[in-house]
Amino acid sequence: MIVLKDKDKLLEDMTKAGFGVTGLAKEVGCSKAHISGIINHVRNPSPYIAVKICEQIKGQFDAYFFIESVHKKKQA
Numbered sequence: 403m404i405v406l407k408d409k410d411k412l413l414e415d416m417t418k419a420g421f422g423v424t425g426l427a428k429e430v431g432c433s434k435a436h437i438s439g440i441i442n443h444v445r446n447p448s449p450y451i452a453v454k455i456c457e458q459i460k461g462q463f464d465a466y467f468f469i470e471s472v473h474k475k476k477q478a
Contacts, residue, residue, distance in 0.1 A: 404467050412455075418459075430458060432451055
């Protein structure tokens with residue numbers, strides 16, 4: 403699962419790149435609600451969306467996101 407690291411860093415770099423939530427959503431190819439959910443830690447981006455966000459704001463993946471390991475415990 404991909405998780406946003408730092409909301410403030412993402413918002414700051416979005417602004418520097420000239421994007422608001424609506425503009426970034428349009429360029430990434432998803433809804434404004436989806437981007438807003440990612441920013442507010444309500445949704446997690448797919449790998450595709452996370453990479454598209456990084457491409458649009460010209461940032462490195464690991465500056466904004468991390469991959470959280472999700473393993474099911476073996477049942478005895």
